[in-house]
Amino acid sequence: MVQESGRYSSYEEMCSSFSIEVPQDYNFGFDVIDDWAEKDRNKLAMIWLNQGGVEKKYSFRDMKNYSNQVANILLKYGIQKGDKVMLMLPRIPEWWIISIALIKLGAVMCPCPTMLTPKDIKYRLNAGKFKMIVTNLENAGKVEEITDQCPTLSCRFLVDGELPGWASYPVELLYPAPVSHRSVSMPTAKKTKSTDPMLIYFTSGTTGEPKMVLHNHAYPLGHLITAGLWQDVTANDVHFTYSDTGWAKCAWGKIFGQWILGACLFIYDVRGKFKATELLPLMEKYEISTFCVPPTIYRMLILADLEKFDLRELRRCISAGEPLNPEVVRVWKEGTGLSIDEGYGQTETVCCIGTFKGMINKPGSMGRPAPGWNIELHDEEGKPVGVREEGRIAVSLNPRPVGLFVEYMGNEEANRESFVNGFYYTGDKAYMDEDGYFWFVGRNDDIIKSSGYRIGPFEVESALLEHPAVQESAVIGSPDLIRGMIVKAYVVLAPGYEPSEKLIKDIQAFVRRTTAPYKYPRTIEFIDELPKTLSGKIKRNELRERELSRYANNN
Numbered sequence: 001m002v003q004e005s006g007r008y009s010s011y012e013e014m015c016s017s018f019s020i021e022v023p024q025d026y027n028f029g030f031d032v033i034d035d036w037a038e039k040d041r042n043k044l045a046m047i048w049l050n051q052g053g054v055e056k057k058y059s060f061r062d063m064k065n066y067s068n069q070v071a072n073i074l075l076k077y078g079i080q081k082g083d084k085v086m087l088m089l090p091r092i093p094e095w096w097i098i099s100i101a102l103i104k105l106g107a108v109m110c111p112c113p114t115m116l117t118p119k120d121i122k123y124r125l126n127a128g129k130f131k132m133i134v135t136n137l138e139n140a141g142k143v144e145e146i147t148d149q150c151p152t153l154s155c156r157f158l159v160d161g162e163l164p165g166w167a168s169y170p171v172e173l174l175y176p177a178p179v180s181h182r183s184v185s186m187p188t189a190k191k192t193k194s195t196d197p198m199l200i201y202f203t204s205g206t207t208g209e210p211k212m213v214l215h216n217h218a219y220p221l222g223h224l225i226t227a228g229l230w231q232d233v234t235a236n237d238v239h240f241t242y243s244d245t246g247w248a249k250c251a252w253g254k255i256f257g258q259w260i261l262g263a264c265l266f267i268y269d270v271r272g273k274f275k276a277t278e279l280l281p282l283m284e285k286y287e288i289s290t291f292c293v294p295p296t297i298y299r300m301l302i303l304a305d306l307e308k309f310d311l312r313e314l315r316r317c318i319s320a321g322e323p324l325n326p327e328v329v330r331v332w333k334e335g336t337g338l339s340i341d342e343g344y345g346q347t348e349t350v351c352c353i354g355t356f357k358g359m360i361n362k363p364g365s366m367g368r369p370a371p372g373w374n375i376e377l378h379d380e381e382g383k384p385v386g387v388r389e390e391g392r393i394a395v396s397l398n399p400r401p402v403g404l405f406v407e408y409m410g411n412e413e414a415n416r417e418s419f420v421n422g423f424y425y426t427g428d429k430a431y432m433d434e435d436g437y438f439w440f441v442g443r444n445d446d447i448i449k450s451s452g453y454r455i456g457p458f459e460v461e462s463a464l465l466e467h468p469a470v471q472e473s474a475v476i477g478s479p480d481l482i483r484g485m486i487v488k489a490y491v492v493l494a495p496g497y498e499p500s501e502k503l504i505k506d507i508q509a510f511v512r513r514t515t516a517p518y519k520y521p522r523t524i525e526f527i528d529e530l531p532k533t534l535s536g537k538i539k540r541n542e543l544r545e546r547e548l549s550r551y552a553n554n555n
Helices: 011-017 028-039 060-076 093-105 118-128 137-149 169-174 219-230 248-253 256-260 276-285 295-301 326-336 412-418 457-465 501-514 540-554
Strands: 044-050 055-059 084-087 108-111 132-135 155-158 197-202 212-216 238-241 264-269 290-292 316-319 340-344 375-378 391-396 423-432 438-443 448-450 453-455 470-480 484-493 523-526
Touching: 028 060, 028 093, 028 256, 044 060, 044 093, 055 060, 060 093, 060 169, 084 093, 084 118, 093 108, 118 137, 132 137, 137 155, 197 248, 219 248, 219 256, 219 340, 238 248, 248 256, 264 276, 276 295, 295 326, 326 340, 375 423, 412 423, 438 457, 448 470, 448 484, 453 457, 457 470, 457 484, 457 501, 470 540, 501 523
Parallel strands: 044 264, 084 108, 084 132, 108 197, 132 155, 238 264, 238 290, 290 316, 316 340, 484 523
Antiparallel strands: 044 055, 197 212, 375 391, 391 423, 423 438, 448 453, 470 484
């Protein structure tokens, strides 16, 4: 199906040699989990650890047997092929076991974060017409608040206890269905086509209500790029991606591509307060070899004395979610000897642009398009732009790449806006340098047009973060009578700093020196906390609306 990852002499050879064959019938549960279980009954699939130090280990054989057991329980409660089931669980092993069971049954799973409010849950259950929700005691109360307002919800499933009106996983384990846990008692269970629906993710919703992103059963195969070419995962690796189970980053780093390639996952079940530096002794103890965390965690990790930890097994470090500041890459390399290779993608895609194994690392760059992903940069009329010209990221649908989502479910307007003239438009802007590397500029709506200049917020935020007083920042355009828009920065100060006019001038001067002078923030407002989506993305639209409202009231 694919050449072994990381064994290419050049990017060009990788693009010409690597391919993914998608069979007509495909099921990740049977074709990957059960296949590994049969090939090597002792092969380790997961090391799970919580913050209290409790450790559990699971082989692929365990995952096969437990998932079959759960599939039979779900069948008992009426879950069949095509039924939609919402999963709202923390990073506990049951999330993986139930996910595999749902995939085996051909049900459509929808992972959601546990931090959802009752209002969020109600919106999602009704938008997707979900038949079942799976959660734990800690979150059951939120579901109970809105159950009577969700007409399609016929079953509530609890993984860790008993409540009236809920199916109970522990009780079901005491009284198992009269079938073997070693098989799924459904004649058509294995017959999922690669084009059948498998997975729904709700986008983070930086503007408007979250959209439903639909993926099919071929989607796991698309992550051969993410895991094999970008993360460089092999069957001998212990891979650690830091992500909640409710986000697409979990699909990128904590299940599909890694298990297809036979790697062992390290799962750290974080609840409540968390310090990034607690990861370092765990990386040493469990000999993590491939590692993926977002830039915010790298920024915290470099505050530690990295040389104190024995990270000799660590060989590949990657990051995605937002562009990395080059200063972070420099300090990390000084402490570990390893660069951080960036990648780009969305809930809608796999890793489709990346600094793949063997490529030259250009700090701050997303890298180059993945094999099978023909990606161009277009102007507003859909015409390709030149080198170093800013353009909209456009994914060619000829041929349609493996791992690209099917559609926005129930949202024809969004589909019409995104799929145009044979291309999928991601909604992001970038430019390409002379070597074919892509550089992120920002979301379409985030670009600031000031005095004839076009300014991407990331460039300014990246410069701001290098100032010692700045812990976090968000940059937007603020209306201005003379310039049309000016650059404004909302800044969360680092501990030990207090707001002052002197500090504003110092930060402004620093940014002028660090980046092009016209990009510096002409206005800085100190703020205790930035508005963010559930997935941690900054709600710049909320800050823009705040500015527009102030401008309207003052004029």
